[in-house]
Amino acid sequence: MMKIxxxxxxxxxxxAVCSYLLxxxxxxxxxxxxxxxxxxxxxxxxxxxxxxxxMSGIDGFEFAQTVRGINQEIPILFMTARDDLASKQRGYRAxxxxxxxxxxxxDELVLRIGALLRRAKIASSKKLEVGxxxxxxxxxxxxxxxEEVSLTARExxxxxxxxxxxxxxxxxxxxxxxxxxxxxSAGSRAVDVYMTKLREKLTDCEDFEIVTVRGLGYKAxxx
Amino acid sequence: MKERKKIRHSLFSVWxxxxxxxxxxxxxxxxxxxxILTLEIELGEEIRRSAILTFINVMAxxxxxxxIDGLRRKYTVERPVKRILDATRKLTDGDFSxxxxxxxxxxxxxxxxxxxxxxxxxxxFSGIETLRTDFIANISHELKTPLSVIQNYATILQAxxxxxxxxxxxxxxxxxxxxxxxxxxxxxxxxxxxxxxxIFPNTKEYDLSEQLRECLLTFESxxxxxxxxxxxxxxxxxxxxxxxxxxxxxxxxxxxAFKFTGGGGxxxxxxxxxxxxxxxxVTDSGIGIPPEIGNRIFEKFYQGDNSHATEGNGLxxxxxxxxxxxxxxxxxxESGVGHxxxxxxxxxxxx
Numbered sequence: 001m002m003k004i005x006x007x008x009x010x011x012x013x014x015x016a017v018c019s020y021l022l023x024x025x026x027x028x029x030x031x032x033x034x035x036x037x038x039x040x041x042x043x044x045x046x047x048x049x050x051x052x053x054x055m056s057g058i059d060g061f062e063f064a065q066t067v068r069g070i071n072q073e074i075p076i077l078f079m080t081a082r083d084d085l086a087s088k089q090r091g092y093r094a095x096x097x098x099x100x101x102x103x104x105x106x107d108e109l110v111l112r113i114g115a116l117l118r119r120a121k122i123a124s125s126k127k128l129e130v131g132x133x134x135x136x137x138x139x140x141x142x143x144x145x146x147e148e149v150s151l152t153a154r155e156x157x158x159x160x161x162x163x164x165x166x167x168x169x170x171x172x173x174x175x176x177x178x179x180x181x182x183x184x185s186a187g188s189r190a191v192d193v194y195m196t197k198l199r200e201k202l203t204d205c206e207d208f209e210i211v212t213v214r215g216l217g218y219k220a221x222x223x
Numbered sequence: 224m225k226e227r228k229k230i231r232h233s234l235f236s237v238w239x240x241x242x243x244x245x246x247x248x249x250x251x252x253x254x255x256x257x258x259i260l261t262l263e264i265e266l267g268e269e270i271r272r273s274a275i276l277t278f279i280n281v282m283a284x285x286x287x288x289x290x291i292d293g294l295r296r297k298y299t300v301e302r303p304v305k306r307i308l309d310a311t312r313k314l315t316d317g318d319f320s321x322x323x324x325x326x327x328x329x330x331x332x333x334x335x336x337x338x339x340x341x342x343x344x345x346x347x348f349s350g351i352e353t354l355r356t357d358f359i360a361n362i363s364h365e366l367k368t369p370l371s372v373i374q375n376y377a378t379i380l381q382a383x384x385x386x387x388x389x390x391x392x393x394x395x396x397x398x399x400x401x402x403x404x405x406x407x408x409x410x411x412x413x414x415x416x417x418x419x420x421x422i423f424p425n426t427k428e429y430d431l432s433e434q435l436r437e438c439l440l441t442f443e444s445x446x447x448x449x450x451x452x453x454x455x456x457x458x459x460x461x462x463x464x465x466x467x468x469x470x471x472x473x474x475x476x477x478x479x480a481f482k483f484t485g486g487g488g489x490x491x492x493x494x495x496x497x498x499x500x501x502x503x504x505v506t507d508s509g510i511g512i513p514p515e516i517g518n519r520i521f522e523k524f525y526q527g528d529n530s531h532a533t534e535g536n537g538l539x540x541x542x543x544x545x546x547x548x549x550x551x552x553x554x555x556x557e558s559g560v561g562h563x564x565x566x567x568x569x570x571x572x573x574x
Binding site for chain 2: 213
């Protein structure tokens, strides 16, 4: 069972989040302040942290920074009433992984936690598995049903990005971050070319497909 | 009265004038002495006789100087200071309608600057004040409706004999009402900020086409669940504007378009460069807006159709309009009942 630490100074909200997480088969520990959070983390290992920003004493930014200083891997999700860009930027700079604005939708919270944990696992193991298809980021190799699929570095990076965030659609420009050396108009056409090649190479794959999203971009859909 | 007592050393006291008078007398006497000494006449009987005359001379000259200076001070310093002082007193007493008249239309000295700054400040204050009163009148209904829904269904839920099905239904109603309430509050806060504070847009050049694509993609689940067809015709266009502010515009326009387009409808987005403008069109195939309503949809709490009043909160388009105005663009709407609506935003192209 995945363990989640919930740092939130509002008792009711804290209880609601924790009990909803429990219903969704996560083990949730709720604490009301950062100092208590440090105490809880001292004796126990957590897979993910959900934290408020505005709390008395130490605030969420400082907390996130401290945790990041000790642990590079653990996903941190901010759950806060502040929806200005400055707070978001400050949060991401402090090393958080996701940001939700209160009042939060609990279903969405659970979905995001799922995605965060999945990504954390991919990031720490450097491996990605979708049914019979596996990718190894350390060796830049991909295998389908045990056989190696030869991918160029760029094809590999594109596919890895798409599969790390299944069902999330990316615009060509977002995908193009992998091709930082190409200017934008050439780059977005290049993405189309790479996608065509990837589809050709993966015709035998039955576990996922690359879907074009109405002239906007691409996404990977797991079957 | 209390404030009056606080002024211990007034700039315009008799004491001040007296000191000025004495100083001038001293200076005039000195110049007389210097003058007489340079004449090198003997200090005889003659001079003694004219001493009284000289003294009167000194007094008269000093008095004239003092009066001229007094008048000058009265008109150039005391008058504006009095006005400013009175106005600040009124403002601190809570009268935000107070404004100070300018002394002269053409001249612009430091006092005029203080006065115009003061007026600006007072305007800011009264802006906040009007919002507070209008806001309370307008908003209480919008806030209380979902709140009473939540309250009532929470009471109903406490009944022990409720079937599981009913319980679920009521819980969903509560969840919906609170979602609506939270959207409303978010919009109120945003609009409040945009309307009542001077906004300094953080303008820089960025890729508008990419912003539109990314923003549209966040609605992917909406169009998939309602099987709405998407048409895009987005050219590569960069603009010089505040990216964060404009994202509010697209978010609201898209969410409206999807809200009013039923299942199987079409939402299309286009971005073109036309002359000096970048033109963004967001079209839906929804119910449309009757011509008599037209541009009133940009007013606060105005909703096209009462039967759809539950859908939005009547603030989204005011927000859009406000942002477009701040950025210096234009927004218009073309629509016909049953034919859907097209919202057109024009932004001046970056040079």
